[in-house]
Amino acid sequence: MNGGQDLGGAHGFGPVVPEPDEPVFHGAWERRVFAMAMAMGFTGAWNLDGSRAVRESLPPAEYLSSSYYKIWLEALEKQILAQGLATAGEIAAGHSTAPAKPVARTLSAEILRPRFRAGFPSERPPGAPARFAVGDAVVAKVMNPETHTRLPRYVRGRPGRVEALHGAFVFPDTNAYGRGENPTWLYTVAFAAADLWGPDADPGGRVIIAAFEPYLDPA
Amino acid sequence: MTHDHSHGDDPHGHAHDHAHDHDHPHGSELSAVEARVRALESLLVEKGYVQPAALDALVEMYETEIGPHLGARVVARAWTDPAFRARLLAEATPAIAELGIGGRGGEHMVVVENTPETHNMVVCTLCSCYPWPVLGLPPVWYKAPPYRARAVSDPRGVLREFGVSIPETTRITVWDSTAETRFMVLPMRPAGTEGLPEEALAALVTRDAMIGTGLPLSPGAEIRS
Helix, strand or coil: CCCCCCCCCCCCCCCCCCCCCCCCCHHHHHHHHHHHHHHHCCCCCCCCHHHHHHHCCCCCHHHCCHHCCCCCHHHHHHHHCCCCCCCCHHHHHHCCCCCCCCCCCCCHHHHHHHHHHHHCCCCEECCCCCCCCCEEEEEEEECCCCCCCCCEEEECCCEEEEEEEEECCHHHHHHHCCCCCCEEEEEEEEHHHHHHHHHHHHCEEEEEEEHHHHHHHEC | CCCCCCCCCCCCCCCCCCHHCCCCCCCCHHHHHHHHHHHHHHHHHHHHHCCHHHHHHHHHHHHHCCHHHHHHHHHHHHCCCHHHHHHHHEEEEEECCCCCCCCCCCCEEEEEEEECCCEEEEECCCCCCCCHHCCCCCCCHHHHHHHHHHHCCCCCHHHCCCCCCCCCEEEEEEEEEECCEEEECCCCCCCCCCCCCHHHHHHCCCCCHHHCCCCCCCHHHHHHC
């Protein structure tokens, strides 16, 4: 979706300001939001693509003026409500007044490290041969879905070149809504900076994205 | 230091200066958020969806165990072992796993090499994708709008803000993390490091050098930090 999250090429946000000796979390509540989001994601009530979709669907003004973990908190509460894991009243009260909804699994301290060390791979066996090959000239599709997608606006309609095939991966555009993983070919696609930004682009510069097959047309 | 207590003197929630305060909610907003988070955790624990010990362990793991010191080990190994470097650039995930490193947020690693001809820089314009197993959780600036907006369109200008000057003759390639592939930069080995052991080399490898917004330290400079 063309929401507040799609920031590539935007102006007016000012300089990048790194914080010296930055802590991993700024304040105790950020620690708990991070950990709750991880642990709730582990229950299988939703997936990572779904979390991204909910976060970026915050109104742009709210998205852009909220801190990172504030966005996570807003999204986490929305997902809990949407999945029927708790009611708005329970969330407001911080107290359960109805039985829990069964979840597939819960994260324990004992399984955390081995489970996270194993990871949660997104690659799947491909359902069909790849449409493009390394070296192919392609054009990023002009498309403006109101739903979740991982094709940033700044490349849409621009010519690029396939640099590599990664394999077939879970397709975020459907997986975010529980409409299936639909394993889809994922490519490394390079764009000349001048094709994205015009004559002011950094000379010889390139921008590379990971693009799913449905995001691409032959040039 | 942390910033837990740094906002109590501003109860007004004034208009934020995004460049400096984007991730620092003020005053009453902060205490309201704290209360909300506490309430939510109580509820989720009571429902049996989350276990407090698992939450504590998650925080401990990402605050104290997983961080850029792991990526630095990968870089130092690549600088000293040409066969490892070749495996790392060809297929990063299994190569990194040789060092016992990997997992969530780094299931599909790609390592890109800086050379005199090409400087690489990593961003996630759409959210905050970042190679957790080698770099830990991302810093605020990586997740905030200024970097996400300009890394792709003005990388040289962004590098200047980091105090990094790349020769005009070096091309810049920016990697936008738009899928589950996660990128780490293999910086060039600094001059004057011949014969240094892996551990000493790793101490020169900064987090920013592996994002591409910095360069490795010179020998002797690591003492400053």
